[in-house]
Amino acid sequence: MDPLVPEVATIRKITPETASADVKTFEVQPDESEVFSYEPGQYAMLSVFGVGECPVSITSTYEPGAPLEFSIKEVGRVTGALHEAQVGHKIGVRGPYGNHFPVKQWQGRRLLFIGGGIGLAPLRSLINYCVRSRENFGELQLVYGARSPKDLCFKEELFDNWPEVSGMQVHLTVDAAGDDWDGEVALVPDFLEELSFSPDDTIAVTCGPPIMIRFTIEALKRMGFADHKIVTTLEIKMQCGVGNCGRCNIGDKYVCVDGPVFTYQELSSLPQEY
Numbered sequence: 001m002d003p004l005v006p007e008v009a010t011i012r013k014i015t016p017e018t019a020s021a022d023v024k025t026f027e028v029q030p031d032e033s034e035v036f037s038y039e040p041g042q043y044a045m046l047s048v049f050g051v052g053e054c055p056v057s058i059t060s061t062y063e064p065g066a067p068l069e070f071s072i073k074e075v076g077r078v079t080g081a082l083h084e085a086q087v088g089h090k091i092g093v094r095g096p097y098g099n100h101f102p103v104k105q106w107q108g109r110r111l112l113f114i115g116g117g118i119g120l121a122p123l124r125s126l127i128n129y130c131v132r133s134r135e136n137f138g139e140l141q142l143v144y145g146a147r148s149p150k151d152l153c154f155k156e157e158l159f160d161n162w163p164e165v166s167g168m169q170v171h172l173t174v175d176a177a178g179d180d181w182d183g184e185v186a187l188v189p190d191f192l193e194e195l196s197f198s199p200d201d202t203i204a205v206t207c208g209p210p211i212m213i214r215f216t217i218e219a220l221k222r223m224g225f226a227d228h229k230i231v232t233t234l235e236i237k238m239q240c241g242v243g244n245c246g247r248c249n250i251g252d253k254y255v256c257v258d259g260p261v262f263t264y265q266e267l268s269s270l271p272q273e274y
Contacts, residue, residue, distance in 0.1 A: 004240065006047045006092025007033065011085055012067055019150035023118055024083060025059060025071040028093060036096055038062050040103060040126040041233065041261045044095030045241050046070060048081040055238040055256070057122035058096065061129045068093065071121040071153065097241040098260050101126050101205065101231065109203050110138035114216055116188050116208025117146050120153050122233055123207050131165050140168040141197060145188040148174050149181045171195060189215040192223075199224040205231045217264055227265035234260050234267075 013027035029035070038044075038058055047053030054076070060069035074083045085091065103126070111130060115123045123142075130137050142162065146152045152172065163170050173184035173191040184191055189212065197204075204225050206216045213232055220230050238256040239247040248255040251270045 004094070004242065006045065006053070006094040007031070008090055009068075009093045011087055011089050011091060014085075014087055017071060017153040017155075021083075023071060023073045023153055025069055026082065026085075027067045027069050028091065029067045030093060031090075034064075035062075035066065035068055037064075038096035039100035040129045041100035041122060042096040042098050043122075043235065043238075043241075043260060044068070044070070044093055044097065046072075046078070046082065047092035047094075048078055048085070049090070049092060051081040052078045053092065054078040055097070055235055055241065057125070057233070057235065057260075059121045059124050061125050061132065071118065071124070073118040095241065097256060099258065101261055103129060106203050107136045108138060110201055111140050112197055112202055112204040113140070113142045113144075114188065114192060114204060114206040114208075115142070115144045116212040116216075117151065118153065119206075119208030119212070120144055121207075123205065124154055124157070126205065127162065131162070131168070134166065138167075138201070140165070141171070141195075142169070143171045143173075143188060143192050143195065145173040145175065145186075145191065148176055149178070149183075187215075188212055189219040192216060193219045197223065199226070199229065203229050203231060207233050227268060228263050230264035232262060232264065232267070234262060 007030050009028045009030045011026055012029050015025040017023040017025055043055050043057045045053050046056050056070045059071040072079050072082055074080050113123050113127055162168055173186050177185050204220050206213055217230055234255050239245050241256050243254045243257040
């Protein structure tokens, strides 16, 4: 199969994640083949026929026969067209692409997940992978924030599912809150330092807006995390997904092929173009 030719797939379910519905999760099933296997952290190229395509993290965790899930924030032409789609509409899917979180190398380690806004989407795939293989990992901690309580994504998992997982804690914060919020009010990097997690035998994985990632990495460094124990994802400028177009190169790396998952040790040796 040509890796640049999308496969036709059907939208089976659409779930608004935020009060304004600017983030929706799309459940997608390919029409003619089995769902491709994938690892946490990989992405696919989604296309709206006649409009264009864009790279989107795979939000679901792979199970044979289960549909793909993509959580998408409406930010541009293609994502806007996807947000106008309805159940039953046809879209194009090709993938999976990119590297992935090295989960097998992390077995036995403690994991600290740090997300902001829609940045929880790729982390959700990783978190649920660890939850399903709970015996293979140490303590799990999630620090997640959004602009307001209405902007928190995956509320069922945040408030009901993940807090019930043995050895897992969920720490939530918002930038600004109304009368209906009695939780933490702080920016994610500040809240992270307040919680003061130990870097000993811990891998920190962060994803969110670029400015949040930058300040989160600075906070982790102050907390004593080594560069190779800080992991993040880049999803900027990708277009072809297979390293042909050259659009997403940073130094000698192509984000679509060599990423989107990088340690901070890898990023610190690259030009500051991300």
